[in-house]
Amino acid sequence: MSKSFNAYILESRDKPLIIMAELIRKALIVRFQDKRDKMKNYVGRICPNIQKKIEGLKELSNQCIPKWAFDNLFEVKCHGEKNIVNLVAYTCTCRKWDLTGIPCKHAISAIFFKHEVVKDYVSHWYTEDTYMRAYKYIIYPIYAG
Template sequence: MILKSRDKPILALFEWIRVRLMTRFYTKREGIQKYAGKLCPSIQDRLEKLKVESKPFSATPTGSFLYEVGSQYKRHVVDLVKKTCSCRSWDLNGIPCKHAITAIYINIETPEDYTHPCYFKETYMEIYKEVLPPMPGQLEWAETG
């Protein structure tokens, strides 16, 4: 990001970074407020693709919130309480995998409810809620000894 300005003097470089951050925070904050979904847009898109990929799988309940999910060739164990799948994808990124989505639908619930809270719109808004205050130009700075 700073390739354009890294050859500048240190104060000019810091000023460039400050303005970029101030603009980025404002843009992110305004963009997410217009969005109506529960999850961030990119995560929602990813989840929609996984929902389509989950169609060929079938889930067999083996216990309370415990399912065996598979197709003709592969089987995976999904635990909805622990939010884990034996393919480990859900464990690693916090987004239900295609196997987990199949089990979630059998349980008559929505995959969005099983997604890690770090992907929620509220969390995103919390990250970008801070406002970087504008700063007067260098000529208006207070003189110090």
């Protein structure tokens, strides 16, 4: 977030403080509205960028072989490495799922083994509802008369 935000406000950074704050405020008004408009037209529960990542991970999961150990516990072999996936705890020993909230290729192979839907295992932080709540706030215009 900080890198993209810094790039977003780059032209404002060398201005005097009050002018810089005003330019950033105006830019954020536009940015928030653009984000809201973009998501209003999107059909899906998971945000589009995350959905795109998941589609790529689904392809990679085809190279994995899940072995059902017990209930929601799997041993997944992929490229000679073994990982343990726990679908109830939303964890994998590769730690990618734990750290990002997005199922890794090992978890996705286990989810497919159970004939379940991957989006049900994605963290709520990546849902359309959470996204819209993040951008629901209004930055009010200021009268400078």
